[in-house]
Amino acid sequence: MRELRIHGRGGQGSVTAAELIAVAAFEGGVFSQAFPAFGVERRGAPVQAFVRFDDKTIRLRSQIYEPDYIIVQDSTLIKDVNVFLGVKKGGIVIVNTEKAPDYKVPEGVKLITIDATSIALKVIGLPITNTSLMGAFAAATGEIRFSALENALRHRFPKELAEKNIEAARQAFDAVKGAA
């Protein structure tokens, strides 16, 4: 089983990202499970959402403490929340930031930074970073195919909005692939 933990702030679409990643993973033939960290929904408050991937039915219901993957939607969280807590050796951390990192991820963990906010502002016109980060996640981990992510986005959003989000996800996907 592989596990993903998403850190964000209320309103940034962390729960939606978890759901759509699970939907895309399921299309790719694995069992997946997505759930929120059941917080009190307040815009701006730190939130978490979780995804599990496995080749058999997932029974485990606890939150995720030792993730293989972490997505940080907002790098300002790093000083307030120990977002890297428990990440497995060999794991991958994806941080949305335009800056060079002034923090360290645990040893043996790969850090990928992506300026998802700029991509989102340019392509969608709003600082909604979750779809770009889904693209980055697809490129960095191979857990989901980009075509499955496209399908999940088309299924969730009205046509025009879906296409913009797919374009944002693609730019982030290409940026991460290009950097690799």
Place this chain on the structure above:
Amino acid sequence: MLGITEGSLAVAEAVRLCRPQVVAAYPITPQTHIVEALADMVANGKLDADYITVESEFSALSACLGASAAGSRTYSATTSQGLALMFEVCFNVAGMRQPIVMTIANRALGAPLSIWNDQQDSISLRDSGWLQFYAEDNQEATDLHYIAYRVAEDPSVSLPAFVCFDGFILSHTYEPVEQLNQADVDKYLPPFAPTERLDAADPISFGMYATPEYYHEFRYAHDKALKDSAAVIKKAGEEFKALFGRDYSAMVEGYLLEDAETVLVAMGSICGTTKDAIDEMRAAGKKVGLLKVRVFRPFPVGELAKALGGAQRVAVLDKNISLGSKGALALEIRDALYGSRVPVFDYIIGLGGRDVRKRDIKEIVARAERGQGDEFYGLRQEVL
């Protein structure tokens, strides 16, 4: 077909396929997504039902009671404080023998206010005369609605049913669920055909006075119908299995029980985490098993006694507390095992959304082996 969706949406789809004629509900976290989806289905013409908007849960269930008495298949959903507000109506629905099915997205009761999961809400209605089913995952939560309507509307039962699934932990989780189609559901669940109904052309009364000469016998008949529903549940489960393959014919379900020295007993989503913890304990040589209780009312005394009689010890995970006493499940399991020498330890766990991990289940097994139990598990001493 296997698809992936949110638990609440999977339940709403199952309810649609059951063809309820009247839905009345008041939105409350974490039940909201179910009733929003049903309201959409009615508005979009995907569900041919009257959706009655109301100002409270008391009115929601009252509307269902009237509609059911008039002969409609009726549905509602609620949780926590909403169920508490329905308390009086719940007893009336059951006493008038109306087979309403209501989903409970289990949540803690205030005060203090908590929107998070435990099972105090439905457990607190254990004496109201409704059937109570508990789901481990969203597949089971979905399927239990078909079973619930079949059993509730069986003329020999004619009682309402709760289908309980853990709020947030299941209601807000996306996972794969195999959904039935309308033709299949229609084969399994015939239209509601009550033997008595409100009819202006042929007037009868429901819920009249029962004087001391009659009330006692009304209660006896209600209790007997609920206990006898066990046979109907078995039959409904067998027919479901014959048509769709999944087996809900037993009111309890064992996991690696045969040689288990320590048997955990639990209800709802905690069973999944417990099974994963058991696999790890088994790999380390510990003989541990799980008995999942799917039906809490009627209480499966005989099945429990049979399944637990060979254990060296029983550890019950209660996501509720009968304050001043113990967890409701443990109390009844002790009763079921009365006369046997199997010790039963009670652990109050996961109240108000406290996360339950595999390591917690392992620690409980270790405590039971040491003879420690009848306690709130995992207290944070620093905040007491």
